[in-house]
Structures are given as C-alpha cells and as structure tokens.
Amino acid sequence: MPLRQQIFAILISIVIFIVIIELVRKRKLREEFSLIWLLTGFLLFILAIWYDLLLAITSLIGASLATSTLFFFGLVFLILINLYYSIKLSAIANQMKNLSQEVGILKSAVSSQQSAVRKKPVVNEANPSEDSDTVKE
Amino acid sequence: MKNNTLIIIPAYNEENTIGNVIKGIRNVAQTSDIVVINDGSSDRTESAAKDAGAFVVNLPFNLGYGAALQTGFKYAVRHDYKYAIQMDGDGQHSPSSLKSLTTEIEKNNTDVVIGSRFLGDNNYNAPALRKIGMKIFSIITNFITGQKFTDPTSGYRAINNDILKFYSNDIYPVDYPDADVIIMLHQAGFRIMEIPVDMNPSLTGKSMHSGLKPIYYLFKMMLSIFVTILREPIREKV
Numbered sequence: 001m002p003l004r005q006q007i008f009a010i011l012i013s014i015v016i017f018i019v020i021i022e023l024v025r026k027r028k029l030r031e032e033f034s035l036i037w038l039l040t041g042f043l044l045f046i047l048a049i050w051y052d053l054l055l056a057i058t059s060l061i062g063a064s065l066a067t068s069t070l071f072f073f074g075l076v077f078l079i080l081i082n083l084y085y086s087i088k089l090s091a092i093a094n095q096m097k098n099l100s101q102e103v104g105i106l107k108s109a110v111s112s113q114q115s116a117v118r119k120k121p122v123v124n125e126a127n128p129s130e131d132s133d134t135v136k137e
Numbered sequence: 138m139k140n141n142t143l144i145i146i147p148a149y150n151e152e153n154t155i156g157n158v159i160k161g162i163r164n165v166a167q168t169s170d171i172v173v174i175n176d177g178s179s180d181r182t183e184s185a186a187k188d189a190g191a192f193v194v195n196l197p198f199n200l201g202y203g204a205a206l207q208t209g210f211k212y213a214v215r216h217d218y219k220y221a222i223q224m225d226g227d228g229q230h231s232p233s234s235l236k237s238l239t240t241e242i243e244k245n246n247t248d249v250v251i252g253s254r255f256l257g258d259n260n261y262n263a264p265a266l267r268k269i270g271m272k273i274f275s276i277i278t279n280f281i282t283g284q285k286f287t288d289p290t291s292g293y294r295a296i297n298n299d300i301l302k303f304y305s306n307d308i309y310p311v312d313y314p315d316a317d318v319i320i321m322l323h324q325a326g327f328r329i330m331e332i333p334v335d336m337n338p339s340l341t342g343k344s345m346h347s348g349l350k351p352i353y354y355l356f357k358m359m360l361s362i363f364v365t366i367l368r369e370p371i372r373e374k375v
Contacts, residue, residue: 094307097200097204097311098307100197100198100200100204101196101200101204101207101208101211103196103197104195104196104197104208105176105194105208105211105212105215106192106193107194108192108193108194108212112192112332113259
C-alpha cells in the first residue's frame with residue numbers, strides 16, 4: 001500500500017477514535033453503542049498499518065483486489081449494524097408501547113380519583129360545620 | 138358498581154360512531170362496564186365516549202389497533218374482571234350479539250368465544266378482496282388447528298380471565314392480531330369456539346385496512362403464523 005494511502009487510513013481511524021471518545025465523554029453516545037464503533041476504528045487502524053493481513057484475508061476469501069475485500073467487509077459490517085439497530089428498535093418500540101399503555105391506564109385512574117376527590121368539598125359546603133378533619137375520621 | 142364483564146372498545150377517530158355504539162351497548166348490557174381505549178385520536182372521540190357514559194383510557198399517542206386493544210386487556214386484568222368482550226368502535230359489531238357472547242363465555246366451557254360474521258344466517262358482505270383474504274386465513278387456521286373457524290379475523294370476541302392474562306403478556310402480537318392469535322391460543326392449549334353474530338354491513342368498509350396496508354397485513358399475518366408454528370408452544374404463563 002502506498003505510504004500516502006496508509007497515512008490517510010491511519011488518520012481516518014484516529015479521527016473516528018477521537019470522535020467516539022469525545023461523544024462518550026459528552027454523554028451523547030452510550031458506552032453500549034460506543035464499543036462497536038471503537039472496534040470499527042481499531043480494525044481500520046490494524047488494517048492500515050498491517051497491509052499483509054489485508055492481503056492474507058483477500059487471498060483467503062478468494063477476492064482479486066485488496067480494495068474489494070475492504071468494500072465487501074465494509075458492506076457486511078453496515079448490514080450487521082443495521083440489523084442490530086432494527087433489533088434495538090423493536091425492543092424500544094415494545095418498551096414504548098408498554099409505557100404508553102401504562103401511562104394511559106394510570107392517567108385514567110388518577111383522573112377518576114381526582115374527580116372523586118373534587119366531589120367531596122361540595123359535601124363540605126353543604127355542611128359548613130363539618131371541616132375536613134372530621135371528614136377524614 | 139363493578140361488574141363481572143368489561144367491554145373493551147379500541148377507538149381511533151370514531152367521534153361519529155362511538156357514541157351510538159356505547160348507547161347501543163347500554164341498551165342491551167346494563168350489567169357490563171365499558172372502557173373505550175382512545176388511541177390518540179385527533180377528533181372528539183374522548184368526549185363523545187365520555188358523554189355516552191363510557192370510561193375512557195387515553196393513550197398518549199396512536200399505538201395502533203392491537204396495542205390499544207391490549208391496553209384494554211391490561212386494564213381488565215388490573216381491575217379483576219372475570220370476562221371481557223372486545224368490539225370495534227365503528228359500529229360494525231352489533232350490540233345485539235353481546236348477550237349471546239356473554240352467555241357463552243359465562244358457561245365456562247371455553248376460554249375464547251369468537252363472534253363469526255359467516256356462521257348462521259348472516260347478511261354480512263365484505264368487499265371481494267377482503268373476502269378472499271379472510272378465506273385464505275380461514276383455511277390456514279383450520280389446517281393448523283384442526284378446528285373449523287369460519288371467521289378467524291373477527292374482532293368481536295369474548296374472553297375469560299385466563300386469556301386476559303395471557304394477552305397482557307409481551308407475546309401478544311400488537312399489529313393486527315387475529316388469525317395468528319387463534320393459532321397461538323390453540324398451541325397454548327386454550328379452548329376456542331365460534332358463535333354467529335350480527336353485523337351492520339353498511340358501516341363496514343373504512344376501518345384499519347386501506348392503501349398499502351392490506352399487503353403488509355397479508356405479509357405480516359403469513360409470517361406471524363409461520364413463526365408461531367416454529368416457536369415452542371407457549372404454555373399458559375398464568
């Protein structure tokens with residue numbers, strides 16, 4: 001691999017690494033997700049400094065060009081990460097559904113309690129001698 | 138003044154029909170409680186239902202028919218109802234059949250009573266395409282369960298407390314639950330039966346299936362049935 005390409009690849013992987021660490025530091029990215037991205041950056045870095053490994057993988061899978069190996073695994077990686085997000089989304093949609101159902105049921109319970117409470121002062125107004133303490137007893 | 142039976146009506150933008158549906162129910166079933174699950178409607182469904190005398194549970198946003206229905210099941214479990222009847226808020230399901238559904242489920246010979254639109258002498262007439270879809274699912278359901286279901290996609294059903302608990306679980310398929318639920322129930326060892334119910338065919342038509350949705354529905358149901366068979370039968374977790 002020409003030196004220029006190598007430097008470029010190393011730079012890219014370092015940038016990815018820094019961005020991810022920074023996102024985690026600012027709490028914009030959860031550690032859970034950062035792991036997968038850090039691994040990606042690390043893999044890029046390895047491939048950039050260890051060109052022979054890339055060539056070995058290329059001949060192992062029977063590809064003719066090192067670049068097609070990169071593109072192929074890049075695509076596979078993207079597909080997998082999308083699948084992972086779909087799974088996450090399904091789980092989140094389910095949790096969200098359960099939460100909204102819960103909110104609906106609880107809200108209805110609260111509002112029916114409130115309307116029951118609101119009825120009480122009306123009784124008190126009818127009998128001014130009765131204050132709220134006696135009602136409680 | 139709590140009763141044994143809860144009538145669950147999921148409603149999404151049904152302000153025109155929901156009031157009459159509830160009044161219709163009140164005329165024939167005074168001893169049932171009614172809960173309307175307002176599925177994030179943008180119209181006056183909530184006040185229409187309240188004015189007609191139903192208890193309303195408002196969902197914070199539109200979750201879809203199945204999830205709204207499940208909210209009703211969860212509500213019923215929480216308030217210890219022995220039986221529940223699910224019906225639609227668009228007026229398609231005639232309240233005149235409530236009596237027979239209730240009678241049948243209260244016999245305790247069965248866990249689910251499905252109100253079939255095709256049993257008995259019925260004048261229900263669905264659009265051709267939907268009829269074909271219904272027929273296909275009927276054939277598949279009958280084949281897998283070995284029981285004859287004339288109308289597995291009917292949303293007019295009575296269920297008992299065991300089913301309520303079963304349905305409140307996360308395994309309940311919330312988008313378009315119908316034929317796959319029957320197979321799931323069958324595999325879990327529940328008893329299901331069908332009785333004829335009356336329909337108001339003039340009021341059918343709109344509802345949840347429009348645009349590209351029937352295609353998704355068909356696909357979803359096929360997949361759902363397929364994976365339900367593949368799964369280990371879910372024993373009653375109650």
